[in-house]
Amino acid sequence: MSVILKAKHISKQYRLGLVGTGTLSHDLNRWWYRVRGKEDPYLKVGSVNDRSAKADSDYVWALQDINFEVHQGEVLGIIGKNGAGKSTLLKILSRVTSPTTGEIKTKGRIASLLEVGTGFHPELTGRENIYLNGAILGMTKSEIKAKESEIIAFSGCERYVDTPVKRYSSGMRVRLAFAVAAHLEPDILVVDEVLAVGDAEFQKKAVGKMQDISKGDGRTVLFVSHNMAAVKSLCTRAMVLEHGTTVFEGNTDEAVDYYLQINSQNNSYQFINDNQIKESDILEIVVKKEGIPSNVFSFSDAIDIEFKLKVASNDLKARLGFKVIDKSERIVFSTNINLIDYIDSEGVYVFKVTIPSLLLSPNDYNITVGYHVFKKYIIRKLDNIVNFSIEETGTIFQNHFNDDIGCVIIDCDWRLIN
Structure with a gap:
């Protein structure tokens, strides 16, 4: 033409x-x-x-x-x-x-x-x-x-x-x-x-x-x-x-x-602790897509979050957890682990968690992280420490651009019973 x-x-x-x-x-x-x-x-x-x-x-x-x-x-x-x-x-x-x-x-x-x-x-x-x-x-x-x-x-x-x-x-x-x-x-x-x-x-x-x-x-x-x-x-x-x-x-x-x-080329996907004064601490948090630091994802991307921890011998029973929070300040979900289930000695460790694809609806999110010994003391709490966004790049929900369609999209088991 x-x-x-x-x-x-x-x-x-x-x-x-x-x-x-x-x-x-x-x-x-x-x-x-x-x-x-x-x-x-x-x-x-x-x-x-x-x-x-x-x-x-x-x-x-x-x-x-x-x-x-x-x-x-x-x-x-x-x-x-x-x-x-x-x-x-x-x-x-x-x-x-x-x-x-x-x-x-x-x-x-x-x-x-x-x-x-x-x-x-x-x-x-x-x-x-x-x-x-x-x-x-x-x-x-x-x-x-x-x-x-x-x-x-x-x-x-x-x-x-x-x-x-x-x-x-x-x-x-x-x-x-x-x-x-x-x-x-x-x-x-x-x-x-x-x-x-x-x-x-x-x-x-x-x-x-x-x-x-x-x-x-x-x-x-x-x-x-x-x-x-x-x-x-x-x-x-x-x-x-x-x-x-x-x-x-x-x-x-x-x-x-x-x-x-x-x-995605800014540092909002990463936290580096420049004030490591505790025996146990969170040293680094990085959000990644397919192994590369990023804070922008499509709906079909899995989101990896890596936590680098310093663990002292008296904190082996500590917990590490985080909350995912959307731009409306709603807690979407929270998850945590007991370190003793994964390690048995002091040292520096990297834990990786994956948020599955096709789950979080297009929106802006941040995470609040907690590292603590349950019911006793907090080692480190980091509010809204890293953030990422899910971009709408052509899903079945594209006609809801700018609409609030909730935080997660779940493929539920629908059946005709009558």
Whole structure:
């Protein structure tokens, strides 16, 4: 298929700490370089777009040298952590802002859904905004009218369609905005992380509609989301952004795996005791996936936790246990062992416990660990000491994204008895 969108050497630079173009001296300096036919001097400076690091420059590269092509009918997923540059890239593609360097070449109309109710006038009714958005997209009044009833029905806002949009909830706005963008037949549909505002039923409808747009109508979709299940089910290809640069582009499954891997590269999966003053103590705790330290897992991954203990001779009857706690502070389960069942002398030992796959529902978890002699004294108690998350990457529960479906998912023995 033909290339419908091409991005070449796209970079975007912002000045930190100020609203506006910067200081007069910087503007004059830029003008003087431009008059002499030289490159903008401030393109040579600027720190990496890492939101967690302290700034060492007045400038930051939100994007740096992004190159990709999208073919007609393709669904390209753009994934990355918060602050990676995803929304900036979509704004450039949608002509909301211009790149500092590089160029975008597109064929046909682009419809953008970057934020809730983008382009909606709050004083106009839902119906009037449908026509306004259609006109912005270059549709004639007759073309919009032919789609009007279909848009209203899809949005589920029939009762409020003649009410000013300022009285809509955020969910109603995103429903109507998506319905307009998807039904007015753009050649390229650009969708940012707005579907998370809708409920589970609407998310399912929206993903289905985007599949129809790409597969049935042969239109192109650029999709940004943190819902890895939606990315896997919808996208034919994906790219991963980190600190404003492309770090991976290719197969969707491989891109999701790469994203989960870079997400796990921090030390929250590990505890190292730098204050070992007791005869018995917890020296180290590490969460691992297939032998490699990690704090991001899919639903189908087993979770290994290793405990390195120092055990004195008078603490051989101690217990080691931990509780798994979810982000709502609910204790999911607890487990413990008696050391005397495994060892018979003092020393340093490593114990490994495995939480089975297909058990914990997608959520964020941490563990509280206790090392104690039962009913006598506590050797070491560590609250919320390491954490990990289960990501939704395409299970049967993907339509419950953002819903509370409990802590564990158990394959119970169901039988028909009558």
